[in-house]
Amino acid sequence: ILIFTDLDGSLLDHFSYSFSPAQPLLSLFNEIGVPVIPVTSKTRAELAVLRCELDNHDPFVVENGAAVFIPENYFSSPPAGCEVIDGFYRYQFSKPREYWTDLLAQQEAEFGGEFETFTHLGVEGIRASTGLTESAAQQASKREFSEPVLWLGLDERKLRFIETLREAGATVLQGGRFLHVTGAGNKGKALQWLSEQYRAEYPDSALLTIAAGDSDNDVDMLQVADCAVVVRSPVHSPPEVPHQHLYLSRQTGPQGWVEGVNWFLGAADRPETIDSI
Numbered sequence: 699i700l701i702f703t704d705l706d707g708s709l710l711d712h713f714s715y716s717f718s719p720a721q722p723l724l725s726l727f728n729e730i731g732v733p734v735i736p737v738t739s740k741t742r743a744e745l746a747v748l749r750c751e752l753d754n755h756d757p758f759v760v761e762n763g764a765a766v767f768i769p770e771n772y773f774s775s776p777p778a779g780c781e782v783i784d785g786f787y788r789y790q791f792s793k794p795r796e797y798w799t800d801l802l803a804q805q806e807a808e809f810g811g812e813f814e815t816f817t818h819l820g821v822e823g824i825r826a827s828t829g830l831t832e833s834a835a836q837q838a839s840k841r842e843f844s845e846p847v848l849w850l851g852l853d854e855r856k857l858r859f860i861e862t863l864r865e866a867g868a869t870v871l872q873g874g875r876f877l878h879v880t881g882a883g884n885k886g887k888a889l890q891w892l893s894e895q896y897r898a899e900y901p902d903s904a905l906l907t908i909a910a911g912d913s914d915n916d917v918d919m920l921q922v923a924d925c926a927v928v929v930r931s932p933v934h935s936p937p938e939v940p941h942q943h944l945y946l947s948r949q950t951g952p953q954g955w956v957e958g959v960n961w962f963l964g965a966a967d968r969p970e971t972i973d974s975i
C-alpha cells in the first residue's frame with residue numbers, strides 16, 4: 699500500500715494546520731512500513747519542517763507536482779532522470795519559479811490590480827492571507843518551481859486570466875486559497891512517476907495506491923490512484939472526481955482523512971450508503 703496525501707485541508711486542518719487527529723494512524727503506518735507520501739502545494743522548505751513534525755521519512759512532492767524528492771538511500775538504486783540535491787534525488791517536472799513570475803509580470807498589462815503574487819505579498823502578506831506563523835510563511839515564500847497568486851478580481855475575469863496563462867503554457871491549479879501557476883507537472887503525474895519507482899523496487903508486490911485530497915488541485919492525483927479519498931472541506935464544496943472507488947468523508951480535515959483511509963483499509967464500519975459526489 700502506498701498513501702499519497704495532500705496536506706492543507708486534508709492531513710492538516712484547513713484553519714489550524716493541525717494533524718493531531720491523524721497521529722495514531724500515522725504512527726501505525728510508520729511502524730508497519732506503509733509509506734505516506736505528501737503531495738502538496740507547499741515548498742521543499744515547508745516540507746523540511748513538516749516531515750520532522752510528522753516523523754515522516756518517505757518521498758514527497760512539492761509545489762503541486764512540480765518536483766518529486768526521494769531521500770538518497772530510500773531505493774536501492776538511483777531513479778532515472780534525477781539530480782542529487784541536499785541528500786535527495788530530485789525529479790523535476792516544471793521550469794523554475796522565475797519563468798512563471800516573468801509570465802505573471804506580463805499579465806499586469808491586462809490584469810493589473812486584479813491579482814497579487816506571492817512575490818508581491820511578501821512574508822507578511824503570506825502570513826496575513828494564510829494564517830501561517832511568521833516562520834512558516836517564510837518557508838512558504840521559498841518557491842522553487844511555481845508562483846501562487848491571490849485573485850482579487852471578479853470570477854468571470856478569473857476564468858479569462860486562467861485561460862490566458864494556460865495559452866502561454868502554464869498549468870494553473872486552484873488550491874484552497876491561491877491559484878498556483880506552474881509548469882508541466884501536476885499531482886497525478888507525480889503519483890504515477892513515483893508509483894513506477896516503487897514498482898521497479900518491489901517488482902513482486904501488488905501495490906495499491908490510495909490518494910487523499912480536498913481541492914481541485916488534487917483531482918489529477920485522485921483520478922489516477924486506485925482508491926480516492928475526498929476529504930470534505932469546511933470552506934468549499936468537494937471537487938468533482940470521476941472515480942469508481944471513491945469515498946467522500948463525512949468529517950473535515952484530518953478527521954476526514956482518517957475516516958477515508960480507514961474506510962479503504964477496511965478498518966472502519968462500512969456506511970450504509972457510500973456518499974457520492
Ligand code: 2M8
Binds near residue numbers: 913
Ligand atoms: C498555499 O497552498 C494552499 C494549498 O491548498 C492554497 O493554495 O491555499 C501555498 O502557498 C503553501 O505553500 C502554503 O503552505 C499554503 C498555506 O495555506 O498556501
Ligand code: MG
Binds near residue numbers: 706707911
Ligand atoms: Mg488541500
Ligand code: MG
Binds near residue numbers: 704705706738740
Ligand atoms: Mg495542497
